[in-house]
Amino acid sequence: MASKSIIEILGRGYGEFKGKYYFKNNECSGFISSVWFAAGEGFKDQDMKVNSKIYEINNAQALKEIEEDRLAEKDKRQECSYITNEIDVFDNQRVIRTKFDVISENLAIQLYTKGSKKKLVFGASLELGCASPHKTNRSKVMVMLENGDVITFYHSSKLDCGEFELWGNVSNSEIIRLKKSPIKAIKLTGTDYYDTIEEFEWPTYFIDQLKCFNPR
Known part of the structure; x- marks a missing residue:
């Protein structure tokens, strides 16, 4: 990709791509680290929205796992050992x-x-x-x-x-x-x-x- 090319950031990476951002343009697509580019206007607000959404997803998953553990423990306590x-x-x-x-x-x-x-x-x-x-x-x-x-x-x-x-x-x-x-x-x-x-x-x-x- 040529220097000073304009790209659009479409999302944030997970797993092995955690901390990187997904981009795509007419020539290619992939993940790029935030230290390699200068954020354009509105990027900070959008990034905060992404962080908020990730928190909601992770929090919902954590609450789901806690509830599953609680129900499993409740079922276990009904058994006679x-x-x-x-x-x-x-x-x-x-x-x-x-x-x-x-x-x-x-x-x-x-x-x-x-x-x-x-x-x-x-x-x-x-x-x-x-x-x-x-x-x-x-x-x-x-x-x-x-x-x-x-x-x-x-x-x-x-x-x-x-x-x-x-x-x-x-x-x-x-x-x-x-x-x-x-x-x-x-x-x-x-x-x-x-x-x-x-x-x-x-x-x-x-x-x-x-x-x-x-x-x-």
């Missing part, structure tokens, strides 16, 4: 154990059942002391729902002074209550300390997962 779901050959009772699901930064919950007995297992990475079943110093978890209902679970397994893991019996009536509203707060009390959690990654855990006590 069983570690154990089988009949015990010795007593002919079904044993169900789900994987631990993280519902906040320091708390995960697992469902466990054998026969008609159902338990919620709260595993916390917090300094609380032991999980104790003794009446004089019994560990407990209090679950407050957004509707104001509070359900308390007491440790029903052996004394555990490792990582805090509380096994609480849960009745069918408590399951119905837990499924009525998202979690607002959970207070965990060990033999030495207690802690209250108010920020949750999965506040609808009970609503989504308690159906897993009864596999189809």
